[in-house]
Amino acid sequence: MTQKGSMKPVKKKKTEEPELEPLCCCEYIDRNGEKNHVATCLCDCQDLDEGCDRWITCKSLQPETCERIMDTISDRLRIPWLRGAKKVNISIIPPLVLLPVFLHVASWHFLLGVVVLTSLPVLALWYYYLTHRRKEQTLFFLSLGLFSLGYMYYVFLQEVVPKGRVGPVQLAVLTCGLFLILLALHRAKKNPGYLSNPASGDRALSSSQLECLNRKGQEKTKGFPGADMSGSLNNRTTKDDPKGSSRMPAGSPTKAKEDWCAKCQLVRPARAWHCRICGICVRRMDHHCVWINSCVGESNHQAFILALLIFLLTSVYGITLTLDTICRDRSVFTALFYCPGVYANYSSALSFTCVWYSVIITAGMAYIFLIQLINISYNVTEREVQQALRQKTGRRLLCGLIVDTGLLG
Numbered sequence: 001m002t003q004k005g006s007m008k009p010v011k012k013k014k015t016e017e018p019e020l021e022p023l024c025c026c027e028y029i030d031r032n033g034e035k036n037h038v039a040t041c042l043c044d045c046q047d048l049d050e051g052c053d054r055w056i057t058c059k060s061l062q063p064e065t066c067e068r069i070m071d072t073i074s075d076r077l078r079i080p081w082l083r084g085a086k087k088v089n090i091s092i093i094p095p096l097v098l099l100p101v102f103l104h105v106a107s108w109h110f111l112l113g114v115v116v117l118t119s120l121p122v123l124a125l126w127y128y129y130l131t132h133r134r135k136e137q138t139l140f141f142l143s144l145g146l147f148s149l150g151y152m153y154y155v156f157l158q159e160v161v162p163k164g165r166v167g168p169v170q171l172a173v174l175t176c177g178l179f180l181i182l183l184a185l186h187r188a189k190k191n192p193g194y195l196s197n198p199a200s201g202d203r204a205l206s207s208s209q210l211e212c213l214n215r216k217g218q219e220k221t222k223g224f225p226g227a228d229m230s231g232s233l234n235n236r237t238t239k240d241d242p243k244g245s246s247r248m249p250a251g252s253p254t255k256a257k258e259d260w261c262a263k264c265q266l267v268r269p270a271r272a273w274h275c276r277i278c279g280i281c282v283r284r285m286d287h288h289c290v291w292i293n294s295c296v297g298e299s300n301h302q303a304f305i306l307a308l309l310i311f312l313l314t315s316v317y318g319i320t321l322t323l324d325t326i327c328r329d330r331s332v333f334t335a336l337f338y339c340p341g342v343y344a345n346y347s348s349a350l351s352f353t354c355v356w357y358s359v360i361i362t363a364g365m366a367y368i369f370l371i372q373l374i375n376i377s378y379n380v381t382e383r384e385v386q387q388a389l390r391q392k393t394g395r396r397l398l399c400g401l402i403v404d405t406g407l408l409g
Helices: 046-056 062-076 090-106 111-134 140-163 168-188 207-217 254-259 302-324 332-337 346-379 380-388
Strands: 027-029 035-037 272-276 280-282 287-288 295-296 395-397 403-405
Touching: 035 295, 046 062, 062 090, 090 111, 090 140, 090 346, 111 346, 140 168, 140 302, 140 346, 168 302, 287 380, 287 403, 302 332, 302 346, 332 346
Parallel strands: none
Antiparallel strands: 027 035, 272 280, 287 295, 395 403
């Protein structure tokens, strides 16, 4: 007989968790972590139902309800793809739909063209201030810029080239300019000079580093990734990021306190700033550009300037070719403001409307390009200019084009 004490306990087998089934091309995991299907994108949406009921009964919608509806729509807006449906950013859709509609409506009559082409920049500025105030990233302007390039090129091929005034060489030059713009934009979209987080590498401030930082101030601090000596200006104060600069390491000197970013947990080198839209510090940050949906910093500033320059040259060249085709025997400047009979033909009217749309965009890009050249000549960044104006240490010159930051002799 076996004793009870000698009986070995029976080990329970672990229950194996069932593996998740692979998603088909129309399935996806929604924001609640549940499997969903593209075909059910309009089903079971309590927020949308509530919003429709309140709209039918003429009742106001709460802002929280509108945000939940937009979150639900953006989560369910997907396209079938291999191994699960891919999410589509909702901000890229309005330019793809509204821009062709507005331009075609504007080509019906001269007055409609004035109204539409005036309202487009106003709507774009309103959307910019709306997203900029909320510190949100958006693909609206990047989508608008890329689709505008493609659509203007499409109208040029469909409506201008068949008229016979544009030769193969001119078309090849314009096409090369378009490809160069895309290449420059691709380069400008790359890393602008993000500062890596020392916490990710388990690195902390040492006493020798703090002493070196206290002694050299704005110069390079050894042991911190991304630190350099390229900057000559550093008027950063705790007002730039009151929340991020409130938490400091014990025993930090004044210079470290000024350059410490608690959000990124690193000491910023001279002229580096924390972008509240991207949520990371950028080396020698100039500004956050909504047209490329990225910051312009030390690593991509030259590509950004090059993209602006190539765009201006290509756009002016395309405008000149189009006006020379639809308004013959007139100078470019005269044809832009006086082109009789252009609305008699829908093809020429659409081309003329696209010319004026291109002129508006080109004028805006030319202003940005001019500001960049002025800042480069004064060795200041746009971020430093805005900081000087907010702190009232700078003054505007030459109708606001030049800002004396008070930091250069």
